[in-house]
Amino acid sequence: MTGQTFGYIRVSTLDQNTVRQLDGEHLDRVFMDRASGKDQNRPQLEAMIDFARDGDTVLVHSMDRLARNLDDLRAIVRRLTEKKVQVRFVKENLTFTGDETAMATFLLSVMGAFAEFERALIRERQREGITLAKKAGVYKGRGKALNAGQAADLVRRAATGEAKAALAREFGVSRQTVYQYLQPEPQ
Structure with missing residues (x-):
């Protein structure tokens, strides 16, 4: 069989x-x-x-x-x-x-x-392309996940004790992104 x-x-x-x-x-x-x-x-x-x-x-x-x-x-x-x-x-x-x-x-x-070699070449070309685009002022990176109002709302609600996972689901972002918004701005 x-x-x-x-x-x-x-x-x-x-x-x-x-x-x-x-x-x-x-x-x-x-x-x-x-x-x-x-x-x-x-x-x-x-x-x-x-x-x-x-x-x-x-x-x-x-x-x-x-x-x-x-x-x-x-x-x-x-x-x-x-x-x-x-x-x-x-x-x-x-x-x-x-x-x-x-x-x-x-x-x-x-x-x-x-x-494996092909994948390494693809990644290398991608990094080179991003570097050139940054130099040309074309590449700005990934945009913010939340606008300023959403970010302020998220920070305020997290400060009141709302669960981070629930906030992540509601705002449509990962928990990691929530924690990044909760980090103090670098001086």
């Missing part, structure tokens, strides 16, 4: 197209995250790993869709193959079963290292 075939799709932004990743593949179920591949903290990735059973196959468009970090890539593939789940990368035409040859292990490492 063969197991089920699952697709794992990951995109970093809401406007990225997910269709091309596993188009034309027969899948019993798809798990999709809209999150960065920089770490393993992805709800659908965890759900897929928990759901997968002996004999199942996980299809991923390419290694960089599963992880952008070599250690994470190895760890995810290992977690799945230890459960006797095959992991197949469509673009690279590689399948991992847990019974890897030295060449398969080498290819996973090299291809994973390229994905």
Whole structure:
């Protein structure tokens, strides 16, 4: 008896197209995250790993869709193959079963290292772009979460003892943002 075939799709932004990743593949179920591949903290990735059973196959468009970090890539593939789940990368035409040859292990490492390198280049270019935009006076950073009236109201209400979590929910900000507004202004 063969197991089920699952697709794992990951995109970093809401406007990225997910269709091309596993188009034309027969899948019993798809798990999709809209999150960065920089770490393993992805709800659908965890759900897929928990759901997968002996004999199942996980299809991923390419290694960089599963992880952008070599250690994470190895760890995810290992977690799945230890459960006797095959992991197949469509673009690279590689399948991992847990019974890897030295060449398969080498290819996973090299291809994973390229994905990690690519992410580092993206971050480097982003930092360079921000630096240039700041010099040109174009980049102002992220705007304030609250206007002056909202900020004053938040500070006043927090001073009366209202719960910070409740204030965060009401103002539509994180608790960390609430605490930042409660910090005294630097002199």
